[in-house]
Amino acid sequence: MLALAEQLGARLRKERQVSGRLSMTVRYADRSTTVRTRRLPEPTSHTAALARTAYENGVGTGSRAVA
Incomplete structure (x- = not known):
């Protein structure tokens, strides 16, 4: 998930956008x-x-195998 968050943050910053x-x-x-x-506490690209x-959003997805 960290790699995906890094990619998303970089893409948002490149486009000078934020996500809420x-x-x-x-x-x-x-x-x-x-x-x-999940709503972010404030719009960000960090x-x-x-x-x-x-990670907070993913907690509780259960112990099922993820593809």
């Missing part, structure tokens, strides 16, 4: 998916804030 929400789709080995969206929110 972070959505992630988790695909499990059985091909089912879970979509989670990698640390994006990564922290991604």
